[in-house]
Amino acid sequence: MLILVSGVALIVLGNNFVKTGLLSASGKTRAVSMTPAGSRHVSNVGDRLLVSSIDWRRSASNIVIVSRDGCKYCLASLPLYHQISEIRAKHGGALSVYVIAPDATSVTQGILAHNGITVDAVLQASLESVGAPGTPEVFIVNSSGVITQRFIGQLDATGERTLVSDAETLAKL
Numbered sequence: 001m002l003i004l005v006s007g008v009a010l011i012v013l014g015n016n017f018v019k020t021g022l023l024s025a026s027g028k029t030r031a032v033s034m035t036p037a038g039s040r041h042v043s044n045v046g047d048r049l050l051v052s053s054i055d056w057r058r059s060a061s062n063i064v065i066v067s068r069d070g071c072k073y074c075l076a077s078l079p080l081y082h083q084i085s086e087i088r089a090k091h092g093g094a095l096s097v098y099v100i101a102p103d104a105t106s107v108t109q110g111i112l113a114h115n116g117i118t119v120d121a122v123l124q125a126s127l128e129s130v131g132a133p134g135t136p137e138v139f140i141v142n143s144s145g146v147i148t149q150r151f152i153g154q155l156d157a158t159g160e161r162t163l164v165s166d167a168e169t170l171a172k173l
């Protein structure tokens with residue numbers, strides 16, 4: 001079954017998964033995410049990411065990294081986060097980067113500092129509060145707080161190249 005609502009395609013795949021995608025003006029899917037059907041709230045493409053302490057209007061584009069201490073996939077993703085941090089620094093305030101973790105902010109800040117990663121803010125929040133069922137996750141969020149892309153888990157080389165390329169493009173807007 002396919003349902004279109006305000007440029008978001010919702011595809012129900014049997015009883016097991018719901019797949020959402022943000023449609024471009026041409027009607028082609030720009031980004032896709034899948035959610036187990038009947039699961040707790042998961043933030044998907046087209047949803048507003050409700051984080052009250054972030055002013056999404058500060059930048060045209062925002063990258064939100066959801067991570068946690070002790071996650072081996074998060075640790076393996078630190079070089080990717082360093083690249084995103086360098087893009088942020090190179091382009092000034094055009095791209096904001098936030099890290100959300102359930103750990104104490106001092107723990108997360110220490111990990112980032114040890115790896116030379118600078119971000120606009122580190123926030124402590126439960127994974128459930130941002131609709132992330134696990135870590136790592138990366139959301140690209142527009143200035144209205146709407147998720148335009150969602151990257152789930154440790155990315156392979158293609159996924160990393162896509163995220164870095166998208167971050168470069170967004171930083172130049």
